[in-house]
């Protein structure tokens with residue numbers, strides 16, 4: 259069987275690969291601390307699951323729904339966005355998708371032509387570049403001159419007539435960095451002046467810590483916000499990764515195109531999940547704050563401990579999401595590993611700690627460590643990492 263050139267050009271998701279190897283080892287009875295995963299360790303709040311059960315019981319979930327989602331769900335999503343960002347979206351501006359991941363995939367398909375280029379700041383979430391390639395377009399990775407956030411000057415260096423789109427992810431996976439309002443204004447203005455569409459991936463928008471203010475590009479002046487397409491979802495905010503609820507908000511013409519693609523690919527997001535999503539959005543939001551403050555506590559306990567691990571340097575303390583992304587260059591020197599990739603593989607096999615190497619995010623010499631896990635287990639993981647490094651010295 260000959261595979262398509264498109265799929266041959268795609269690199270399988272490294273986060274998935276490591277996490278499945280970790281699961282394999284755990285199945286063999288090894289004591290694995292899995293810090294490679296990108297999902298909350300909480301259960302979906304009970305009232306959300308109950309709403310899904312109730313909907314099933316009265317057979318509301320038996321049929322196809324419109325491809326872009328139930329009108330009443332889209333209405334609730336639009337209301338929420340309008341309330342939070344002072345926008346004026348209606349149902350025509352919303353499409354519900356099978357996770358934010360598919361929202362991004364669909365946008366690449368409906369917006370990009372072959373040869374067009376998409377600016378993707380480093381470090382990036384693993385799927386952006388591959389999705390752009392699957393649409394036949396070209397990902398262009400932008401390395402920040404300083405720190406872990408890009409500026410218009412960084413972006414300008416990689417921009418020319420083929421540049422069509424920019425993806426901004428704040429809070430960022432993997433770095434945990436959050437762009438300030440001022441930083442976003444500069445980027446938003448720069449992009450609007452050049453008619454470069456911005457996709458803002460706000461999936462971690464509710465997970466910010468220690469008084470950090472979350473600003474979305476949608477919050478900014480109309481000149482900027484009109485040039486922005488929002489991608490968001492319920493996975494991280496409500497511990498609902500398995501329910502696969504994502505959505506897009508933007509210009510109605512784009513949404514029409516999205517709906518058309520959805521109708522020929524997934525049809526609708528599972529109706530069960532759509533009823534669960536409505537409950538999540540309209541129910542008591544105390545669950546969101548409860549999980550957020552738990553992550554915050556973990557961050558504050560664990561960040562100094564991680565910084566103390568020999569050869570690990572946490573350049574900028576994360577302000578959002580639930581990952582550490584330390585520079586491990588010195589640990590590589592001490593242990594003799596030639597890459598974060600080989601370090602992470604050995605760490606998993608020998609010390610039973612699963613992490614994701616920076617290469618997966620286009621950022622060598624770093625390691626992504628999730629703290630969406632029990633705090634004592636993460637502490638134990640840090641001790642194992644220390645012993646692992648020690649054993650090579």
Ligand SMILES: Cc1ncc(COP(=O)(O)O)c(C=O)c1O
Pocket residue numbers: 296356357358359360383427430431459461490491492493499502503504
């Ligand atoms: C930055 C970012 N965007 C999008 C997604 C996709 O989320 P989902 O498809 O679960 O909605 C993830 C999940 O890990 C993510 O980290």
